[in-house]
Amino acid sequence: xxxxxxxxxxxxxxxxxxxxxxxxxxxxxxxxxxxxxxxxxxxxxxxxxxxxxxxxxxxxxxxxxxxxxxxxxxxxxxxxxxxxxxxxxxxxxxxxxxxxxxxxxxxxxxxxxxxxxxxxxxxxxxxxxxxxxxxxxxxxxxxxxxxxxxxxxxxxxxxxxxxxxxxxxxxxxxxxxxxxxxxxxxxxxxxxxxxxxxxxxxxxxxxxxxxxxxxxxxxxxxxxxxxxxxxxxxxxxxxxxxxxxxxxxxxxxxxxxxxxxxxxxxxxxxxxxxxxxxxxxxxxxxxxxxxxxxxxxxxxxxxxxxxxxxxxxxxxxxxxxxxxxxxxxxxxxxxxxxxxxxxxxxxxxxxxxxxxxxxxxxxxxxxxxxxxxxxxxxxxxxxxxxxxxxxxxxxxxxxxxxxxxxxxxxxxxxxxxxxxxxxxxxxxxxxxxxxxxxxxxxxxxxxxxxxxxxxxxxxxxxxxxxxxxxxxxxxxxxxxxxxxxxxxxxxxxxxxxxxxxxxxxxxx
Ligand SMILES: [Zn+2]
Numbered sequence: 001x002x003x004x005x006x007x008x009x010x011x012x013x014x015x016x017x018x019x020x021x022x023x024x025x026x027x028x029x030x031x032x033x034x035x036x037x038x039x040x041x042x043x044x045x046x047x048x049x050x051x052x053x054x055x056x057x058x059x060x061x062x063x064x065x066x067x068x069x070x071x072x073x074x075x076x077x078x079x080x081x082x083x084x085x086x087x088x089x090x091x092x093x094x095x096x097x098x099x100x101x102x103x104x105x106x107x108x109x110x111x112x113x114x115x116x117x118x119x120x121x122x123x124x125x126x127x128x129x130x131x132x133x134x135x136x137x138x139x140x141x142x143x144x145x146x147x148x149x150x151x152x153x154x155x156x157x158x159x160x161x162x163x164x165x166x167x168x169x170x171x172x173x174x175x176x177x178x179x180x181x182x183x184x185x186x187x188x189x190x191x192x193x194x195x196x197x198x199x200x201x202x203x204x205x206x207x208x209x210x211x212x213x214x215x216x217x218x219x220x221x222x223x224x225x226x227x228x229x230x231x232x233x234x235x236x237x238x239x240x241x242x243x244x245x246x247x248x249x250x251x252x253x254x255x256x257x258x259x260x261x262x263x264x265x266x267x268x269x270x271x272x273x274x275x276x277x278x279x280x281x282x283x284x285x286x287x288x289x290x291x292x293x294x295x296x297x298x299x300x301x302x303x304x305x306x307x308x309x310x311x312x313x314x315x316x317x318x319x320x321x322x323x324x325x326x327x328x329x330x331x332x333x334x335x336x337x338x339x340x341x342x343x344x345x346x347x348x349x350x351x352x353x354x355x356x357x358x359x360x361x362x363x364x365x366x367x368x369x370x371x372x373x374x375x376x377x378x379x380x381x382x383x384x385x386x387x388x389x390x391x392x393x394x395x396x397x398x399x400x401x402x403x404x405x406x407x408x409x410x411x412x413x414x415x416x417x418x419x420x421x422x423x424x425x426x427x428x429x430x431x432x433x434x435x436x437x438x439x440x441x442x443x444x445x446x447x448x449x450x451x452x453x454x455x456x457x458x459x460x461x462x463x464x465x466x467x468x469x470x471x472x473x474x475x476x477x478x479x480x481x482x483x484x485x486x487x488x489x490x491x492x493x494x495x496x497x498x499x500x501x502x503x504x505x506x507x508x
Pocket of ligand 1: 030031243281
């Protein structure tokens with residue numbers, strides 16, 4: 001079976017291929033808004049994207065991947081991801097965070113970008129910019145966003161309001177709502193009078209017209225808009241437009257000319273995000289991108305379902321969210337979980353299934369990960385690795401199952417069940433260790449949950465006994481015996497390091 005992926009656009013599984021049938025997959029992923037710590041819900045999405053990337057690269061098809069993930073460091077309004085469109089709460093998250101922390105918005109984004117990168121590393125998430133791709137900042141792409149906005153105005157899809165804001169006119173884009181399955185009628189009906197329509201329509205033509213550019217001289221992060229159509233007042237971009245700009249800039253040739261050439265845009269192979277991005281973020285990305293290029297924005301759209309925490313939807317506003325450091329520091333059930341335990345947790349379920357994050361399921365994930373880690377360790381240290389002659393070869397069947405699961409819309413839980421089966425069926429006498437070892441490395445190039453450099457020190461019982469005798473001798477101030485025992489232990493290949501009132505044994 002070849003790789004099938006569930007495409008949000010068609011709402012069914014489709015055989016995956018690149019737009020130009022080449023071996024290079026161009027992926028764009030909506031990245032973090034770095035005004036606060038990213039929580040485990042955010043990371044479950046980035047782990048999913050990482051698994052997709054690793055599978056394309058290291059799975060049977062051996063694609064090369066060009067991955068772009070943006071960092072949002074300006075202009076993400078609270079209203080942008082609020083389904084209820086509560087315009088009263090419409091304020092830039094960076095300005096709120098910087099007021100609270102008494103730092104300027106640039107300091108805020110710098111601080112949280114670093115934390116994000118550190119967490120990514122701990123989670124074994126490949127950094128796009130270190131692997132042939134890019135992780136651009138929104139603030140480094142303002143001119144590109146402005147070029148798109150100007151073109152949208154020229155094409156009749158956008159307009160400048162009385163207050164000098166620039167909006168996308170959804171009534172001009174008949175496809176609006178098709179992607180998320182929401183029609184403008186449904187959207188309006190869903191509001192149930194919760195918003196002040198009259199107030200809203202003072203500045204824009206239709207309720208669901210979204211901001212491309214917000215003119216606001218009082219905003220801390222602000223830019224001019226060099227164009228005859230504007231008065232020269234400063235402002236900042238809307239959130240959605242940045243993803244169109246960065247995907248066009250880094251995954252096609254649009255901006256490789258003196259004057260941007262939108263006819264050079266090449267449909268993206270895959271666009272990823274969380275299910276919460278489907279509307280309005282991705283609906284808006286499609287409208288503004290296709291409004292400017294006239295061609296389809298992305299061929300495949302993959303969305304990770306959001307996770308629950310103890311049965312409840314997680315949100316920063318509710319305060320029921322955990323960061324990676326929280327898990328490491330024992331904030332969940334007083335148990336210290338590693339970032340890789342969390343990676344394991346996310347991969348134990350399918351990315352499109354709803355998972356409930358609880359202490360129990362995390363404990364389970366930790367145990368499973370340790371079992372896999374120990375199994376790897378055991379095979380790695382096995383003397384049978386030298387044996388090349390195989391007695392029976394069930395492994396090929398396991399391998400086929402493993403890849404069949406992953407080819408079926410990245411069924412990670414199914415693929416893991418194959419690994420568990422290999423572990424259960426392991427027989428050290430059948431001489432398959434080298435094949436198993438190679439396969440485990442193959443598995444880990446995709447799942448990345450094993451620490452392959454870990455050196456487990458198993459201290460033999462007799463060494464522990466000798467060190468206990470030595471500790472006793474020291475307590476009784478019998479230093480001759482204590483030194484004798486130390487030498488004996490050293491001759492057996494171990495070194496004792498004395499700590500305050502205990503000791504540590506290290507293998508030489
Ligand atoms: Zn985006």
